[in-house]
Amino acid sequence: MTAELVRGQNHALPQTRLEIRVTAGSPVVAGATLADEGGTVHGAEWVAHPGAPRLPGLEVPRQAAAGHRLAVDLGALPEAVHRVTVLLALPTGPGRPVRFGAVAAPFVAVTGLDGTEIATFTLTGLDSESAVTALELYRRQGAWKVRAVGQGYAAGLAEMLADQGLTEAAELAASIQEAVASGLARSVAPPPPRTPDGERARRPAPPAAPPSGPAATTPPAVTSPAMTPPAMTPPAVTPAPGPSGDAGGGVPYAGAPGGPSAGPISYAHPRRQTSAPPPPPSTAPPAAPGQPARPVAGDATGWSMDERLYNQIWGMFEDLARAVAAYRSAVDFAESRMDQELERTLSDPRSRIGGTGDLARAAARAKCEELTARAREALDRDLAQLAAESGVVEPALPAPYAGWDNPVWHGYRVPMEIPMALRLGDLHLPERADLRIPLLVRLPLERGIWIDSGRTAFEAAAAAGGGRLRALAMETAVALAARLLAAYPAGEFSVHVIDPAGSAAGPLAPLTASGVLSSPPATGPAGVSAVLAHLTRRVDLVQMAVRAGAADSLPPDLDTGEQLLVVNDFPHGFDDRAVTQLRYLADEGPSAGVHLMMVADREDARAYGPLLDPLWRSLLRVTPVADDHLADPWVGHAWTYEPSRIPPGSRVLEQVLALVAAARRTGHR
Numbered sequence: 001m002t003a004e005l006v007r008g009q010n011h012a013l014p015q016t017r018l019e020i021r022v023t024a025g026s027p028v029v030a031g032a033t034l035a036d037e038g039g040t041v042h043g044a045e046w047v048a049h050p051g052a053p054r055l056p057g058l059e060v061p062r063q064a065a066a067g068h069r070l071a072v073d074l075g076a077l078p079e080a081v082h083r084v085t086v087l088l089a090l091p092t093g094p095g096r097p098v099r100f101g102a103v104a105a106p107f108v109a110v111t112g113l114d115g116t117e118i119a120t121f122t123l124t125g126l127d128s129e130s131a132v133t134a135l136e137l138y139r140r141q142g143a144w145k146v147r148a149v150g151q152g153y154a155a156g157l158a159e160m161l162a163d164q165g166l167t168e169a170a171e172l173a174a175s176i177q178e179a180v181a182s183g184l185a186r187s188v189a190p191p192p193p194r195t196p197d198g199e200r201a202r203r204p205a206p207p208a209a210p211p212s213g214p215a216a217t218t219p220p221a222v223t224s225p226a227m228t229p230p231a232m233t234p235p236a237v238t239p240a241p242g243p244s245g246d247a248g249g250g251v252p253y254a255g256a257p258g259g260p261s262a263g264p265i266s267y268a269h270p271r272r273q274t275s276a277p278p279p280p281p282s283t284a285p286p287a288a289p290g291q292p293a294r295p296v297a298g299d300a301t302g303w304s305m306d307e308r309l310y311n312q313i314w315g316m317f318e319d320l321a322r323a324v325a326a327y328r329s330a331v332d333f334a335e336s337r338m339d340q341e342l343e344r345t346l347s348d349p350r351s352r353i354g355g356t357g358d359l360a361r362a363a364a365r366a367k368c369e370e371l372t373a374r375a376r377e378a379l380d381r382d383l384a385q386l387a388a389e390s391g392v393v394e395p396a397l398p399a400p401y402a403g404w405d406n407p408v409w410h411g412y413r414v415p416m417e418i419p420m421a422l423r424l425g426d427l428h429l430p431e432r433a434d435l436r437i438p439l440l441v442r443l444p445l446e447r448g449i450w451i452d453s454g455r456t457a458f459e460a461a462a463a464a465g466g467g468r469l470r471a472l473a474m475e476t477a478v479a480l481a482a483r484l485l486a487a488y489p490a491g492e493f494s495v496h497v498i499d500p501a502g503s504a505a506g507p508l509a510p511l512t513a514s515g516v517l518s519s520p521p522a523t524g525p526a527g528v529s530a531v532l533a534h535l536t537r538r539v540d541l542v543q544m545a546v547r548a549g550a551a552d553s554l555p556p557d558l559d560t561g562e563q564l565l566v567v568n569d570f571p572h573g574f575d576d577r578a579v580t581q582l583r584y585l586a587d588e589g590p591s592a593g594v595h596l597m598m599v600a601d602r603e604d605a606r607a608y609g610p611l612l613d614p615l616w617r618s619l620l621r622v623t624p625v626a627d628d629h630l631a632d633p634w635v636g637h638a639w640t641y642e643p644s645r646i647p648p649g650s651r652v653l654e655q656v657l658a659l660v661a662a663a664r665r666t667g668h669r
Contacts, residue, residue, distance in 0.1 A: 002117040005148035011119045013144045016074035025104025027064040035083040040165040051179030064091040083138045089131040100126035113333040121148040130156040181617045295389035297396035323382040325635040330375035338368035414663040427639040448596035450619040472624035474507035490663035492561040497521040500573025514657035532581040542592040563594045570600035
């Protein structure tokens with residue numbers, strides 16, 4: 001039976017090989033310290049964290065995420081270690097929560113390698129703390145126990161590490177946050193909040209009994225209001241039972257008894273629906289008995305078909321991440337069990353006589369192969385269902401969500417409204433490389449993009465010449481800029497290009513020839529300075545108007561539409577002032593409608609030292625060729641990203657840009 005612990009309570013551990021699972025409502029950093037009998041951590045080498053995730057008997061995740069698995073082998077710990085303390089901390093950075101009181105309460109579970117829960121603990125009561133000691137595993141009279149701690153620290157990681165006796169706590173805390181920030185720069189943005197109904201609707205699955213215990217609860221995947229889909233944001237009204245049983249506004253509405261005198265008037269309709277509607281009735285024929293239900297495009301909750309497809313894609317993304325995680329965990333368990341059995345066999349002198357040892361080894365390997373085969377069979381079933389779902393979803397996608405090879409682009413028309421999201425490319429895992437999940441980002445962009453033109457870190461780039469790689473990176477930037485232009489109504493999105501040396505004339509030809517650019521690509525130091533000064537002024541004016549509450553006082557010549565700045569071959573042609581302005585646009589631009597797309601090799605930018613590190617971390621890194629550098633927000637798998645390419649010989653990009661340019665000329669004067 002699972003022990004549901006409260007703060008200060010302990011519980012005996014029946015085994016030494018464990019998993020510690022962490023679930024949080026926002027990305028958190030997970031780590032652990034090793035301490036002696038007196039509870040002292042003797043140095044940085046006694047701390048496992050994202051920058052140094054492995055210690056003897058202990059492994060922690062390499063990045064911040066909303067879900068973690070920590071592996072612990074108490075039997076493999078050094079003899080001097082008597083305590084393992086699990087730490088959680090909020091990553092630092094703009095737009096991220098600064099205290100645990102602003103996010104859902106973290107939940108921690110200690111499990112066996114087979115997933116059986118031993119003890120759980122929900123860290124409630126946190127407020128201003130940004131780091132917390134979740135629980136500790138400690139040795140007492142030769143046996144191991146787990147204790148729920150829940151001790152928070154408002155001053156963060158440094159205070160927590162210092163409290164455990166670490167002399168270099170501040171330096172280590174800074175290095176941990178640096179490693180985390182580097183990992184977050186490579187991570188996929190978290191999905192939107194779940195609907196009030198919880199999981200995405202799956203009509204094929206029969207209704208199940210509600211899960212019990214905190215472990216069964218899936219917290220919201222993100223807490224930032226900016227990530228909430230506009231269509232999913234309910235009216236600002238607190239539901240309360242009305243006289244007839246319907247949900248009415250918690251604030252009295254006009255005409256209600258006591259309304260005018262009881263407080264502010266709410267103009268929300270007392271019976272207006274405030275949760276997303278259920279999916280439409282299925283039109284698919286029923287599945288045969290014992291067979292999985294046939295997938296349906298739009299099989300998720302949402303106010304519109306686009307929103308249902310968007311939520312369905314995120315659901316497929318999460319399903320694939322968790323299915324592969326379960327398979328990998330099962331394989332690890334099977335191999336670990338085989339190693340234990342082989343170790344026991346080799347340690348028994350009787351197994352060295354005759355064929356007893358050979359039989360035991362063969363039996364251990366056969367059991368491992370059987371467990372692995374069963375895990376693969378379960379994974380293959382999940383993959384087949386997801387592949388079938390992808391097969392019906394992909395053709396139904398609207399243009400902003402679709403690949404360039406989707407026929408929907410041939411019927412493209414300039415939209416009247418901004419879509420919910422935009423496709424940046426595809427993601428897949430090695431367990432089934434042909435099962436691609438669209439990588440969708442919300443609009444308007446909340447985070448700039450760094451298209452890496454460097455040759456390090458990925459094999460496909462290392463095989464390409466430097467010039468070819470830079471050209472591919474710029475072609476990727478042009479395709480993404482074209483997607484953004486095509487996603488917005490006429491005149492509501494503008495693109496500026498900085499090409500200091502004029503080296504990108506070829507890849508930029510579709511943009512320049514169609515006339516969709518606000519001005520010709522800027523070249524030379526003077527051109528760079530002029531574009532940056534123009535966009536910096538725009539950000540300044542918008543921010544001042546917003547702070548003063550005087551949006552109608554903006555200059556009449558100011559373009560209030562969204563702006564995208566594409567920078568090629570950075571940092572060539574940039575002086576210190578230009579670099580500072582670029583940093584300013586990356587930090588402050590998105591809130592004022594100015595977005596940044598860098599095409600650069602980070603190695604070339606190292607000459608500026610730490611000045612550009614925040615810029616690198618704040619942008620989402622993508623690559624012009626396939627690379628496994630992106631991570632999901634649930635499990636932290638390394639996903640292979642592939643950009644969305646124009647099919648060879650296709651004129652779809654030119655056709656779409658021509659329609660965008662014509663709409664700009666006729667519909668926005």
